[in-house]
Every structure is written in C-alpha cells, then in structure tokens.
Amino acid sequence: MDDLDRTIHEPARLRILTILSGVDAADFNFLLNTASLTKGNLSSHMDRLEKAGYVSVEKSFKGRMPHTKFSITEEGASALKKYWEGLDAIRAMQDQGDNSA
C-alpha cells in the first residue's frame, strides 16, 4: 500500500485524474458535475494535482468569456497507469492469500 502514490490515492483526485485521462481537456464545471465535488474541494484538489505536475491548466478567452481548461499531463497519465498497476498487484496478492487460506 505504501507504494501507491498518495497524491492519486485520495478518492477525489483519483476521480479527477481518471476522468481527465478519458478526454483531451475538460473545464471546471464538467469536473464539478462528474466528480461530485464542491467548488472549494475541486479547486484545492486541482491545485494539488497541478503542483504535482499531473494536470495542466490552460486559460483563454472565447469572445469575452474566460475559459479554463484542464488536461492530464504525460506525467499524470504515467503516474495514474502506475497507480492502477500497483492496485492490481495488491488485489492479486490479496486474492492469492484468500485462495491459499
């Protein structure tokens, strides 16, 4: 369990990263809706993921409206892949233990 990335292991951040790994980019509202988080919660988790280098933020204007998009970075995608592999390995060990018992 100690091998698992603590940044990703938090359920809200795992939700965010998994959703972002399915799309090119998503905005704050989309993540708010799908990850079932509050605005403050999502902001804090996004900050944390951005600081870890797992997501990138792109701010732009569409006409006069500001638009912020989030994308998973290569580093984030690879950390997420590693996380799932680690979790699969733990589950496999658990299953082995259950079977031998």
Place this chain on the structure above:
Amino acid sequence: MSSKKRYQPGDPRLIVLWARRYAQSRTISFLVQWVFIVIMVLVIGLAAGLTQIAHEQHRMGLFTLSIGAMVLSALIMLWFSMSRWSSDLIFSITNWLYGREGYASWTGSSGKEGSLPLWTTGLSGGLLAYHLLGALLISFNYMPIGLLQPWSALYMTPYLIIMVLYQQLGFWAWIWPILYGIHGVLLYFGVPLRFGREYELLNIVVPIFGYGLIAILTGHIYSRYALLKLKTLTRNAIPDREETQDEEAEEVQAGDQGHG
C-alpha cells in the same frame, strides 16, 4: 487506457471509457456542419432548379441572376466556414446548451481542438464546388435534376465518413453518411422513394436534413446516457473514504469555506 482492454463492470477504469464516449457524443460541431450542409444544398438546389427553368425558357436575365446567386452563396459559405465566426458560434451554442454540465473534448488522433486543418477546409471547398458543378450540369441539361441526390451522395458520403473518422465521433455520426449513401443508391436504381416532379428539390433536401437530424438526435440522447453512466460510475467505483479526515481533508475543507 486501451479501449480493447476488458474490465469488470464497476471497475473505476471504465470511467475513462465513458468520459470519452460522452465527449465523442457532444453534437454541437456536428450540428453546425449539418446546418451548413443543409443550407448549401438548399441554396444550390433551388438555384439549379431556377437556372434550369431559365435556360429552358431562354430567359437570360433570370439565368445569369441564378448562376450569380449560386456562386455568391457558395463563396459566402466558404468564407463563413473558414472564418473565426464559425468556431466562436460553435462555442457560444455549446455554452448555451451545455454550459451547466461543462465542457469536455476529445479530438482523438487529430490531437488539436478548435480550427480544423487546411486539408479539411479543402475537402469542404471541394464539397461546395462539386455541388455547384452538379447544379450547373442540371442548369445546362447535361444531367436530370432527379440525379442530384445520387450525384451529391457520391461526394457527400465519403466526405462525411472522412470527417467522422478524423473527428473520432461516436457510432451515431455514421448514421448520416450511411443512410444518405444508401438513399442515393436506391434513388439511382429507381426504388420508389421519390417526391413528385413539382417537389424535385425535396429529393435531396429531405434525406440530407432527415438523416442528419436522426444522427444528431441519436448522438444527443447517447450523450445524456453516457453522462449518466459517467456520473454513476464515478460515484460508485471510487467512493469517498471515511479516513480522508486527515490534514489533506482539513486543507480541502478550509478551501471550501474560502469559496463558500
């Protein structure tokens, strides 16, 4: 995540799949393309009918006017499709329709959002020029007006298929080119699907409008389903943990209060 990989139902990695399916099923850019094509076919078809009548009755004034209107509409459409207006329009409509549920995009292998590359603009220009040529052939009586839809399907079907593949749209987007192509083949071989002579234009407008609309509605309904699946799966497959009440959670709660 490889789409070929099979996961058990409820596996959190299926979130990736449903997020992508949702993003692939947002129909706004497809809807704008559809409106553009329907207007193009309507204008060119109308002008073709009018120029044919003018040519048959030797009314050179009307003939020149119709040809001019046809070329002018084609140029306006080409300008509109290349201008920044079209992408701003797509964003405004998207924001109006989907603003509350937010924005997610998937461009697949093209890897670039927003403006389409030059070759797709070239193909769209080709589509316009091809239909213009068809209209001119009809105007000068080189082709019967009844063949306008099969003629159109000959370019439109591969064009739409290329666009669907390039934009990596969902299964629903295939409905339009496939049905339009089949309709063209059936009309060509004389299957009685035809509107009467006085409604000749409907033979092209109804299939282009109808099959496109069926595809858009299917895509929209599927996007609702994909969003529901995504939300449910995200909540159930990665549940909140009780033990997150550590320093991090406190930090997050503080953030919440700050925003509240």
